Amino acid sequence: MASTDGAIKEPILAADGTPLKQALRRSQARERRAAFLLVAPLLLFILIVFAVPIASMIWRSVYNPEVRNFLPQTAAALQEWDGEDVPPEPVFQAMAADMIVGVEKRTIGRAAARINREIPGARSRMMRTAREVDEWSAPYREKFLEADERWSDLDFWRLLKRETRLVTPAYYLLALDYEYTADGEIRPRPEVYRIYKALFWRTAWMSMLITGICILLAYPISYLMATQPARVANLLLILVLLPFWTSLLVRTSAWIVLLQQQGVINELLVALDIIDSRGRLRMIYNRTGTIIAMTHILLPFMVLPLYSVMKTIPPSYLRAAKSLGAHPFRAWWRVYFPLTIPGLAAGCILVFILAIGYYITPALVGGDSGIFISNLIAQNMQGSSAQLKLAAALATILLVAVLVVYWVFNKLVGVDKLKFG
Amino acid sequence: MKRVLILTGSVAAIALGGAVAQDQQLTIVSWGGAYSNSQIKAYHEPYTEKTGVKIVNEDKSANALAGIRAQVEADNVTWDIVDMLQADAQRACDEGLLEIIDHDEWLAPAPDGTPASEDFIEGQLGDCYVPQILYATMFAYNTEAFPDGGPQTIGDIWDVEKFPGTRALQQIPQKNLEWALIADGVPDEEVYEVLATPEGQDRAFAKLDEIKDHVIWWSEGAQPPQMLADKEAVIATAYNGRIFNAQVNEDQPFEIIWDRQMLESDGWVVPVGNEDKMELIRDYLYFATDTQRLADQAKYISYGPARASSAPLVGTFEDTDIDMKPHMPTNPENLETAVTFDVQFWTDYGDALEERFNAWVAG
Numbered sequence: 172m173a174s175t176d177g178a179i180k181e182p183i184l185a186a187d188g189t190p191l192k193q194a195l196r197r198s199q200a201r202e203r204r205a206a207f208l209l210v211a212p213l214l215l216f217i218l219i220v221f222a223v224p225i226a227s228m229i230w231r232s233v234y235n236p237e238v239r240n241f242l243p244q245t246a247a248a249l250q251e252w253d254g255e256d257v258p259p260e261p262v263f264q265a266m267a268a269d270m271i272v273g274v275e276k277r278t279i280g281r282a283a284a285r286i287n288r289e290i291p292g293a294r295s296r297m298m299r300t301a302r303e304v305d306e307w308s309a310p311y312r313e314k315f316l317e318a319d320e321r322w323s324d325l326d327f328w329r330l331l332k333r334e335t336r337l338v339t340p341a342y343y344l345l346a347l348d349y350e351y352t353a354d355g356e357i358r359p360r361p362e363v364y365r366i367y368k369a370l371f372w373r374t375a376w377m378s379m380l381i382t383g384i385c386i387l388l389a390y391p392i393s394y395l396m397a398t399q400p401a402r403v404a405n406l407l408l409i410l411v412l413l414p415f416w417t418s419l420l421v422r423t424s425a426w427i428v429l430l431q432q433q434g435v436i437n438e439l440l441v442a443l444d445i446i447d448s449r450g451r452l453r454m455i456y457n458r459t460g461t462i463i464a465m466t467h468i469l470l471p472f473m474v475l476p477l478y479s480v481m482k483t484i485p486p487s488y489l490r491a492a493k494s495l496g497a498h499p500f501r502a503w504w505r506v507y508f509p510l511t512i513p514g515l516a517a518g519c520i521l522v523f524i525l526a527i528g529y530y531i532t533p534a535l536v537g538g539d540s541g542i543f544i545s546n547l548i549a550q551n552m553q554g555s556s557a558q559l560k561l562a563a564a565l566a567t568i569l570l571v572a573v574l575v576v577y578w579v580f581n582k583l584v585g586v587d588k589l590k591f592g
Numbered sequence: 593m594k595r596v597l598i599l600t601g602s603v604a605a606i607a608l609g610g611a612v613a614q615d616q617q618l619t620i621v622s623w624g625g626a627y628s629n630s631q632i633k634a635y636h637e638p639y640t641e642k643t644g645v646k647i648v649n650e651d652k653s654a655n656a657l658a659g660i661r662a663q664v665e666a667d668n669v670t671w672d673i674v675d676m677l678q679a680d681a682q683r684a685c686d687e688g689l690l691e692i693i694d695h696d697e698w699l700a701p702a703p704d705g706t707p708a709s710e711d712f713i714e715g716q717l718g719d720c721y722v723p724q725i726l727y728a729t730m731f732a733y734n735t736e737a738f739p740d741g742g743p744q745t746i747g748d749i750w751d752v753e754k755f756p757g758t759r760a761l762q763q764i765p766q767k768n769l770e771w772a773l774i775a776d777g778v779p780d781e782e783v784y785e786v787l788a789t790p791e792g793q794d795r796a797f798a799k800l801d802e803i804k805d806h807v808i809w810w811s812e813g814a815q816p817p818q819m820l821a822d823k824e825a826v827i828a829t830a831y832n833g834r835i836f837n838a839q840v841n842e843d844q845p846f847e848i849i850w851d852r853q854m855l856e857s858d859g860w861v862v863p864v865g866n867e868d869k870m871e872l873i874r875d876y877l878y879f880a881t882d883t884q885r886l887a888d889q890a891k892y893i894s895y896g897p898a899r900a901s902s903a904p905l906v907g908t909f910e911d912t913d914i915d916m917k918p919h920m921p922t923n924p925e926n927l928e929t930a931v932t933f934d935v936q937f938w939t940d941y942g943d944a945l946e947e948r949f950n951a952w953v954a955g
Contacts (some may be wrong), residue, residue: 276688277687277688278687278688279686280683280685280686280687280688281687281688283686284683284686284687287940287943288943288944291940291941291943291944291945292788292940292941293940294686294939294940295936295939295940298686363794363797363948363951363952364947364948364951365951365955366947366950366951366954366955369954369955370954431822431824432823432824433822433823433824456808538808538809539763539809539953539954540954542954547950547954550950552658553654553655553658558943559658
């Protein structure tokens with residue numbers, strides 16, 4: 172406050188006579204504008220290809236327009252219904268009117284498809300009735316029940332009433348193996364339908380295992396690279412980077428050639444009489460295949476940050492510790508290891524986050540016991556069952572899981588301490 | 593200045609040329625591989641020769657339903673004609689994604705004048721759908737794996753003692769569940785009735801459980817012949833045309849088990865949203881689904897033409913002396929124990945059973 176008062180009392184002037192403060196503000200604003208214009212293309216790019224698609228994905232995972240848009244009169248009439256008994260005549264009348272419009276506009280199938288997901292068989296019943304309904308006249312209730320007694324099914328009508336809401340949690344519940352009954356009760360799905368929760372867990376533990384194996388393999392090789400003379404270190408670095416520069420698909424296919432039952436390793440073991448031809452090892456199209464191939468593919472992401480950190484640790488530290496009487500292991504554990512943590516942590520978060528979203532490698536070598544949640548997301552996006560909304564819900568959950576991992580990691584290690592290389 | 597003029601002139605010419613070609617171009621979506629090749633040779637090439645219309649192929653039929661939904665929803669339909677399975681075509685038609693086809697108006701009559709609606713094999717034409725071929729999904733095996741004679745019936749597939757080795761099955765519930773029930777003793781004609789009940793579904797999955805440890809899964813039609821050739825699997829379900837292709841073109845020692853083959857049709861649909869090109873699309877469909885063209889396709893792949901009038905015209909394989917008739921799924925001998933795939937059942941129960949199947953596979 173005081174300084175403002177001072178400025179009013181005796182303003183310092185710039186060369187052109189304007190108050191210095193104003194001139195400064197103006198020139199800073201110009202710089203800020205310039206800076207903003209420079210990053211504007213990137214911001215726009217991120218907005219268009221990143222923020223908007225994610226927002227639209229999240230919206231899709233809860234958006235539920237079918238019944239409300241394609242059976243609008245029924246939806247309105249059902250609001251009056253108490254859910255206790257077969258709905259009264261006005262509901263059937265509304266349904267008949269909706270069906271006539273729906274057949275003409277060819278939208279009735281979409282509403283029927285939505286209901287059919289919850290009640291198998293409902294589609295053909297609705298479609299059949301819809302084709303006949305324009306020849307009927309009031310009262311409709313008897314006609315519907317006469318045509319198919321399943322029109323008196325209370326669960327169908329309760330479900331329809333529930334589905335009139337524009338926003339639904341149904342897809343998130345499905346994505347976590349819960350279901351949402353016609354009465355609005357939430358309960359676990361029957362055992363035979365449960366899959367997603369198990370897949371989320373599998374994705375998590377296998378990613379952790381892969382991260383762990385990467386640490387075990389990358390730590391010694393990085394240490395070797397950091398301590399060898401430049402010539403040897405460069406050669407090792409190229410050996411690490413060479414596969415990194417090779418296409419992911421090529422590397423995965425190479426593993427198929429090596430690991431399959433008629434592949435290089437099995438042939439070799441059979442030729443050496445170590446295994447019988449009937450007892451060929453199954454190393455691919457299962458969990459083992461996914462773990463081997465993904466460890467290999469993600470290894471450079473662990474080696475590089477570790478190497479870059481280890482290179483900066485002066486060897487004299489270890490020598491000093493040993494000369495002060497520490498056992499070599501103790502010297503390594505108390506002096507060297509803590510100094511490598513920034514690289515190790517960076518490697519872990521890179522490998523783990525890449526691993527839990529991995530798609531192509533598990534799809535190619537995972538068989539059925541080695542696939543990840545991303546493969547099920549893809550499965551729900553294509554094929555004839557195309558459940559885009561369930562895929563959107565699964566993907567949103569995965570996104571949130573990654574953010575949570577990142578947050579926990581930040582609390583534990585601190586993202587500002589990371590060294591990516 | 594002169595140079596600039598020439599440049600603009602040529603740019604305009606290119607743009608104009610592009611526009612003309614655009615009008616005379618059809619994007620046709622199909623399955624790729626040997627199947628697309630048979631269509632190119634039997635339909636596309638003769639049509640281009642006759643009319644000069646350029647045909648662009650896209651191998652996206654495996655995701656046809658999802659693709660059409662997305663294109664129609666975005667109001668940006670780039671596919672003119674799509675090759676699709678009948679069950680998916682029915683769903684897409686119900687959802688209003690496809691043009692309704694008046695069969696007798698859109699399609700050529702048989703040479704003897706029989707209207708199209710009577711010439712096509714019964715039950716195969718759909719409101720939005722024109723079938724081209726009938727194909728079988730059935731079991732096949734590598735004879736080298738069974739020197740003392742291979743499996744002959746569906747029951748044998750489940751007999752892992754007598755016929756040891758890996759089985760490759762398609763990673764979908766369709767057909768696998770039917771076969772499981774048949775292997776479990778359900779009479780053919782009651783299969784869908786049983787499968788509609790929860791107990792029947794439990795029974796089918798329990799039967800599949802028996803061989804689950806001996807199964808690997810495939811998803812693309814080209815995979816099973818490859819798996820059999822590599823001996824990754826000794827028995828596989830496959831499309832009969834793919835096995836025929838491997839037998840004839842690659843000389844593979846494969847044998848088809850026609851017992852309980854499942855017949856389905858595959859055909860054309862027209863997504864809505866291409867009204868301005870409708871004349872061209874209809875002209876192509878009229879040409880490509882006539883009696884001679886359907887018979888021609890059977891020259892290149894062993895799938896049965898969907899018109900009754902085409903059957904007598906089916907000849908030999910690609911100018912060789914291999915008679916195509918015994919390789920056709922519609923050959924009476926091969927049809928003896930065939931099971932007809934129930935499209936209506938799967939449009940109703942597909943969603944639920946697919947979910948359960950996926951959970952079962954991954955579990």
